[in-house]
Amino acid sequence: MISAPIKRTFLSAILLVAAAMPAHAHVGIGTASSFTSGFMHPLSGIDHVTVMIAVGLWAALKGGKAVVAWPLAFVGVMLAGGTLGMLQVPVPFVEPGILASVMVLGLLVALEVDLPVSVGVAMIGVFAMFHGHAHGTEVPENAGGLDYMAGFAIATALLHAVGISASLGVGVRFPGLARAAGGACAAVGAGLVFGVL
Template sequence: MNTHPVRAALVAVALATVSGAALAHPGHEGASFFSGFAHPFGGVDHLLAMLAVGLYAARQPGATRWMLPAGFVLAMLAGAGLGALGFALPAVEAGIAASVLVLGLLIALAARLPVAASLPLVAAFALFHGHAHHAEMEGASLATYALGFALATALLHGAGYALTRWTPQTLLGDRVHRAAGAAIAGTGALLLGA
């Protein structure tokens, strides 16, 4: 199997996680894009949920594989738009933590929900993530900030997808995939309890 996409996704994730220090100084051109790009990497809740979407989507049939990540990104942008318009979502942090728990459980249980159920579920969680991204914007341009976090999210989805597709389709590979889901779900449960 060609591992170049896996390697590229992992390098992108690693570079993005260290970009925050370089952007901490004022005067950078496009700082709103880069602050938006860095935001999903700045919290374990966003990071795990976005990886989980890719991990989950990779084991789904047909078009669902791309519909779930694309739906998440679009709904996340809608959540940021709601925040920009002044609409408050209730319990945003709990919604984000629940997304980590539920997505982890779907992976751990190797669930295959119909797209009519999985897409609205993923989109609902994405609204919370987008709303939280907007709340952290701190005066940046919404368009460039949103472009940054949308791109970072897509890369995290791609990293989760690539890792899953790279994992051998064996009993051991399935156990590793499920264990990763269980660890994600456990983190979500801890976040909900915090």
């Protein structure tokens, strides 16, 4: 059961995202048709970096099956979303969904919210669809896109590993550090919502 203060915090975050003007948090950078550009793209966007690390942090805080299930869910659904984007299949609310992912996942880590693994998979999957679709729409029509998708999948998995390693490594000695990183992620989301970042 999620406590009333946590519910209010999430509702506030959702209202902030809904009230914000589109901030275009996910901006295409460079050519999107090679393994290298696919690998570098997630590393060049603060929205993607913070969300991927937050997924890793949250998975490590949860422990058990989540350490594998949540990152795998993100990468798998992100690739499906990327395919939809490459095929020009519209997905509604991509930009607000990306902004919400930064804030919500940051809050989940900061508040150390303990959800069932299956619920976490579902939430992470929804956010992954938005991130993947944004990546996929950036692939030129005349490019195959498979190299690009492989690059961004590997970079994403490595960012998840950074979050997991940080939480399991440094977080063991300094337990509040992972939660502080989640708070920083939520702050980045707020900065994107209001166009500060």
